[in-house]
Amino acid sequence: xxxxxxxxxxxxxxxxxxxxxxxxxxxxxxxxxxxxxxxxxxxxxxxxxxxxxxxxxxxxxxxxxxxxxxxxxxxxxxxxxxxxxxxxxxxxxxxxxxxxxxxxxxxxxxxxxxxxxxxxxxxxxxxxxxxxxxxxxxxxxxxxxxxxxxxxxxxxxxxxxxxxxxxxxxxxxxxxxxxxxxxxxxxxxxxxxxxxxxxxxxxxxxxxxxxxxxxxxxxxxxxxxxxxxxxxxxxxxxxxxxxxxxxxxxxxxxxxxxxxxxxxxxxxxxxxxxxxxxxxxxxxxxxxxxxxxxxxxxxxxxxxxxxxxxxx
Amino acid sequence: xxxxxxxxxxxxxxxxxxxxxxxxxxxxxxxxxxxxxxxxxxxxxxxxxxxxxxxxxxxxxxxxxxxxxxxxxxxxxxxxxxxxxxxxxxxxxxxxxxxxxxxxxxxxxxxxxxxxxxxxxxxxxxxxxxxxxxxxxxxxxxxxxxxxxxxxxxxxxxxxxxxxxxxxxxxxxxxxxxxxxxxxxxxxxxxxxxxxxxxxxxxxxxxxxxxxxxxxxxxxxxxxxxxxxxxxxxxxxxxxxxxxxxxxxxxxxxxxxxxxxxxxxxxxxxxxxxxxxxxxxxxxxxxxxxxxxxxxxxxxxxxxxxxxxxxxxxxxxxxxxxxxxxxxxxxxxxxxxxxxxxxxxxxxxxxxxxxxxxxxxxxxxxxxxxxxxxxxxxxxxxxxxxxxxxxxxxxxxx
Numbered sequence: 052x053x054x055x056x057x058x059x060x061x062x063x064x065x066x067x068x069x070x071x072x073x074x075x076x077x078x079x080x081x082x083x084x085x086x087x088x089x090x091x092x093x094x095x096x097x098x099x100x101x102x103x104x105x106x107x108x109x110x111x112x113x114x115x116x117x118x119x120x121x122x123x124x125x126x127x128x129x130x131x132x133x134x135x136x137x138x139x140x141x142x143x144x145x146x147x148x149x150x151x152x153x154x155x156x157x158x159x160x161x162x163x164x165x166x167x168x169x170x171x172x173x174x175x176x177x178x179x180x181x182x183x184x185x186x187x188x189x190x191x192x193x194x195x196x197x198x199x200x201x202x203x204x205x206x207x208x209x210x211x212x213x214x215x216x217x218x219x220x221x222x223x224x225x226x227x228x229x230x231x232x233x234x235x236x237x238x239x240x241x242x243x244x245x246x247x248x249x250x251x252x253x254x255x256x257x258x259x260x261x262x263x264x265x266x267x268x269x270x271x272x273x274x275x276x277x278x279x280x281x282x283x284x285x286x287x288x289x290x291x292x293x294x295x296x297x298x299x300x301x302x303x304x305x306x307x308x309x310x311x312x313x314x315x316x317x318x319x320x321x322x323x324x325x326x327x328x329x330x331x332x333x334x335x336x337x338x339x340x341x342x343x344x345x346x347x348x349x350x351x352x353x354x355x356x357x358x359x360x361x362x363x
Numbered sequence: 364x365x366x367x368x369x370x371x372x373x374x375x376x377x378x379x380x381x382x383x384x385x386x387x388x389x390x391x392x393x394x395x396x397x398x399x400x401x402x403x404x405x406x407x408x409x410x411x412x413x414x415x416x417x418x419x420x421x422x423x424x425x426x427x428x429x430x431x432x433x434x435x436x437x438x439x440x441x442x443x444x445x446x447x448x449x450x451x452x453x454x455x456x457x458x459x460x461x462x463x464x465x466x467x468x469x470x471x472x473x474x475x476x477x478x479x480x481x482x483x484x485x486x487x488x489x490x491x492x493x494x495x496x497x498x499x500x501x502x503x504x505x506x507x508x509x510x511x512x513x514x515x516x517x518x519x520x521x522x523x524x525x526x527x528x529x530x531x532x533x534x535x536x537x538x539x540x541x542x543x544x545x546x547x548x549x550x551x552x553x554x555x556x557x558x559x560x561x562x563x564x565x566x567x568x569x570x571x572x573x574x575x576x577x578x579x580x581x582x583x584x585x586x587x588x589x590x591x592x593x594x595x596x597x598x599x600x601x602x603x604x605x606x607x608x609x610x611x612x613x614x615x616x617x618x619x620x621x622x623x624x625x626x627x628x629x630x631x632x633x634x635x636x637x638x639x640x641x642x643x644x645x646x647x648x649x650x651x652x653x654x655x656x657x658x659x660x661x662x663x664x665x666x667x668x669x670x671x672x673x674x675x676x677x678x679x680x681x682x683x684x685x686x687x688x689x690x691x692x693x694x695x696x697x698x699x700x701x702x703x704x705x706x707x708x709x710x711x712x713x714x715x716x717x718x719x720x721x722x723x724x725x726x727x728x729x730x731x732x733x734x735x736x737x738x739x740x741x742x743x744x745x746x747x748x749x750x751x752x753x754x755x756x757x758x759x760x761x
Contacts, residue, residue: 054690057674057690057693058674058675058690061673061674061675061690061693062673062674064672065653065654065670065672065673065674066673068654068672069633069652069653069654069672073608073630073631073654073672074631077585077607077608077631080567080568080585082567082568082584082585082608082630082631083526083544083545083568083584083585085584085608085630086417086694089418089671089672089694090418093418172439172461173479179437179439180437182420182437
């Protein structure tokens, strides 16, 4: 079954590449980059798939057990736009490619000295024989990195100026995951892609790591009255766990930063495991634009706030 | 090392799969002859087929006769090209992203050892067996190694921008030729002085290169032709139009003292053009869908071809025009048919579901030679291969 699905996916990608992408590369004189383009296209298709999977899982859950019911869902629409831009906008990929090129050059320089750059598997040989374990290790390390990126977004004034756009949403749904200022996305992509290369995530596994974290993030933003129970809440970030982080009030926003694994909040003393608490969301700011404005307006607000934070 | 995408794909793909014509390849056109009716290929003789899944971080080993999976060797990052040692006793496969060279027993598929080595992409032994040249496409470097039959010794590392890709040698082993994809050049490297001695603009994105009858044949990927280079005058004598995305050239092994036909892959037009080795005229065209990349020959003269963009390997009988293929993994690149005396037992954990799919392919010219091939150094391939078939280096391409 899985082999058939895999083959179907390969067939679809191959057809698309041969029918559209490769002829374009040929026409543009870019055939030297055909293999990279093939990987890129795969990633793009993966973005589409992510959105489809997230929708298929989260939308029925939201309809089944919502925390809040809204007659007017207009505020949600802008988050859908954010999602399309982010998931199909390939920002993480751009960062990864950029870092790959840079890493290759640097590695070429050090190779002159005879030193060969190690990988995680050379440092921990057991991982070589257990690809699944290696993948899980990468995910844990990347999730740890995301925890700290998220904490810093709330720590530094200039970063919060950008991240506040994400927190302004008062109708939080699974679409809200990608509601970020573009500069925040760029920083996040550099952070994520840089860490991935630092620990040697194989390019082929990178999309898998991304999709696991992205699925977790989408689900955690969903408008679902769902907690994972006394034990589950400590193992995986639930909609309840992350909703509390989006609750109105600074004290709530400084809790529950984790993306996939709550253990980081547990370890660093920022966890709030109240399982019956589903607060209303938003940053509590009286400003209207970040809440009701369109995409462009929200981006402008973010820039203004950034400017104010930097000149303060 | 890379896991199957299937782990994360189920929902959408389960609905897409029925519409994707699973296992189907496009019917091949036959410019020169009418398409024959699809016919099942006869079983291949005993042997192992190595398929390097560059996008999936593993090496698939198939039983050539049954086409069942014998084993799947996990690697760390990206495997692209391979070469047999001059004595044929060891299969070397470069894992470029992992900076490792893998040494495998070609008769069994067992890993012998791994050695750290800087970013091996394409590799080839000189005809005299004393030198191994390795390109690093991403690092703009070409490494010259000495080979004493046991171990590699780095002799020189040359900075050769931009994107050094494939390698060929002069028959006297004095010169190595490397295509530079990024700046349209073919460069010659003196293996004694270890310095580049000349460069020539051969066309956009040159990829595969072989030495053939005193000339160098270069696949011009950014165009639709093979450039015929005269190494004496250092000029392009001729351009043979084969199909867009001309990629690499694979000579079938010599037979009865006569050179075998030349097979040229074209990745954009998805075809293999067959050239007469004496005149370099086009003998016929085989349409092979999915971006044909590397080719290896079995003793019956059939072609094992990686179909890069659709994750399959095809077996093409150039005589009957029959093509069969099967899924192998993502972005399969290098391929090698390795004859064995007897069937190799399936390793524990290997799956056995070949899922062959016959598809009509190109009409065929009588190609009977047992073969081995390589896009790499042609000389060792033709001379070192034991009967009944030759080994081969699989090729590659970027």
